[in-house]
Amino acid sequence: MRALIFDFDGTILDTETPEFHTWENIYHQWGQILPRELWLSAIGLAPGEATFNPYTHLEVLLGTTVDHAALREHRREVFLTALHAEPIRPGVVDWLELAGKRGLHIGLASSSPRDWVQSHLERLGLRAHFEAIYTSDDVVRAKPHPELYEKTAAHFGLHPRECIAIEDSHHGVLAAKAAGCYCIAVPNPMTATMDLSAADQTVASLAELSLETLLG
Template identity: 50%
Template sequence: MALRAVIFDFDGLILDTETPAYTSWQETYRGHGAALDRELWTANIGTHGWDAARHLEELLGRPIDHAELRAARLTRHYALIDAEVVRPGVVGWLNEAKELGLAVGLASSSGEQWVGPHLERLGLREHFAVLATGDRVQRVKPDPALYRLALDSLGVDPGDAIAVEDSANGIAAAKAAGLPAVAVPNAMTVELDFSRADLVLDSLTDAGIAEVAARLGL
């Protein structure tokens, strides 16, 4: 097997932080008499730039207190995330990577102060040799910078690694960096276009690393 490394996304792949994020913003919008469009939200999963608070302000046609709104929304967001557990198959993939002697990295548009504590809480931090996070690059996904950083840090060529993603922006970033990419959609991203992915799995429990590598010709 030519495969030398597996690089995981975080939000929505390892831990479903995306459903809680959408739910908390959806509740916030409803509290102001507005509606959060699901398609608009999902189109921006995996990247930064779109501002939900500013969009709400535009819908209302009046200014809002962004700091107060974000503080209340985050409290709800964190409460919902605390009820989440590691997504199915993740631990199995991490254990198989160790058994196969593969390097394991993470490429996330989120910052290390978000990713790191969650990995520690879940007992997964020790599995990752590299955390390529959004605070370490100038541009996040769909730009390939995060994957290039992860590859450089692991000392692995793009063709010798697999990217595992849950969002279309993540798949675009991995492909732009030259990696074969596996999509594992979640409840929030299942309707997105994953035609650029080399393989789409309903869950990481559907196939292990060795099987996926064989299916991708690695």
């Protein structure tokens, strides 16, 4: 194994739990319930590929339109406040630092837009660890299609089978395995109930798995 390729949302930073809770509270304010299974169906997909849209779904439940701009601004303020209180997920920094010492390439493959990913990596002080970042802006098809992993591996001159992918979601695991990567699933509170059986290993956090042991 010559490279690590990380997913971002839910893997490096748990963006998924606070976003769901933000929307869940919005639905409650309108007297509605946000079905968890609908939300899970969109995790790991690019924004334009998810079939579930909370704005339009809420309107269907209400039987009327809502002010998207006002709702979007309110949601963004509440969500970002919660998100900025989230720590980097356990074990991530240790893995990044050890991988760097071992001379492994470190990449990132995310179905989110580049601006979103890079802004948070910089905010968290992690940007310098990553030699290559590929996002939904760089591919025709995001996860579960393998293109993101294929492009990240190719950036290093490697085949995906020489790379370890770290993922948190069903769609992400499918993308990594379709590319040929060795995949470690590290679910967060939102994705813990997903089918991650296609992964080679599943752990509660990277802090539970030694990179040295894995490489050995």
